[in-house]
Amino acid sequence: MIQTTCYFRRRLGLLGLLLVVLTPFPGSLSGQGAAPNIQITGVPPAKQGNPTDMFRISGTVTGVQQPRDYAVIIYAFAADLWWVQPYDYQPKTAINDGKFQTLTHGGTAYAALLVRAGFKPEAKMPALPPEGGDIIKIASVDGK
16 A cells, blocks of 8 residues: 555656646747737938938837748828838838838838738828737837
């Protein structure tokens, strides 16, 4: 009886140790890392847009496992509308090594939308869309 009890205690101890060792820590192999996020780090000037002046906008994207499955959509706010950048026929900016960078026409404010790759942005809108569906996260800043 004593040998059986010791045998089961050792087995339970080994099982417990295996569970601790094999259980992934938060954010490790389980795929439950940080939530997707986007940040604008290179802010263009606050200037009214025109067809010829272009400015660099850049930022970071974190928390996405497969960057090729996502894109960044840039909008500039000018003349009371949000205009997709840099052009309506070229609205998507790729994510490379957790960063994005593109050119934008001037505006008084700028927004970067982290979206699923299949998202089709509007060329212009009176207000930014809400997060949800294919729009994962939105960051916006005033021009500097």
